[in-house]
Amino acid sequence: MQAEAIPIADRIESANALLADLEAEQGAAVLDGKPFDPAPIAALRHELEALSAAEAETVRRDRKAAALQAEDARELSRTAAESEAADLLKAVAKVEKMFSGAADAIEAMLASAQRLSVHMRAAGIGRPMILDKYALRSALSRSMGAEMARLHEPGRFGNIYWRGIPPKPEWDKTKSEIRAVAASTKGKAEHDL
Incomplete structure (x- = not known):
């Protein structure tokens, strides 16, 4: 050693x-x-x-x-x-x-909701609130805000601000309301109800 x-x-x-x-x-x-x-x-x-x-x-x-x-x-x-x-x-x-695709999809969705609303009025079917452009934008923005809240910047992301955001996205609620609208267009006019 x-x-x-x-x-x-x-x-x-x-x-x-x-x-x-x-x-x-x-x-x-x-x-x-x-x-x-x-x-x-x-x-x-x-x-x-x-x-x-x-x-x-x-x-x-x-x-x-x-x-x-x-x-x-x-x-x-x-x-x-x-x-x-x-x-x-x-x-x-x-x-x-x-986001570019999302903007295109949102634009197409809003246009589709507007056309559906026109067709429902012409068919004599009552227009549900979800088809109002402001209601649909509000529902969509709440869900988008809830998704963005995962980035741990409550109420904002950079220069984008939001308020009154639910704790989790409401996609299912919005889709359910739109499915109900779709179901209401199947052969019944408002005066038939």
Whole structure:
């Protein structure tokens, strides 16, 4: 089993402590007129220079590794952003197509309701309230607003505002009223009721 390496900072601290001790011994030897070998001090100073250089290199490598990690993270984010932008463009195109189609369908529905109303009057059948253009628009807008409320912006979406929206769409109620109208057109005039 290999011994665990001593951290450079600890080695520098130990070398500095030893150097201080050796320099104190050298100073005492000079004062006392005794001989002292300066080689261990020179060797220790060289070792400290090497340790300082190693510590600086460690910092440089750590910074370089952190910069590479940051660049990798930025690249991942750029790739994810590119993918999300493509998905967003597809979603916008889908919403555009859906709303354009919805507007066309609403326009056709309102025109059909108006024509049905005209035919029912001509046939002598009473016109139900749901065929009134304002009642039909109101019923439709309430259901549309309830659908939009799923976007968690109560009473509004961007620049579109609504009020008095039911907690869930009333599509079935509106369709039921229109089915009742359709049933009433099957061979009975208002004066026959």
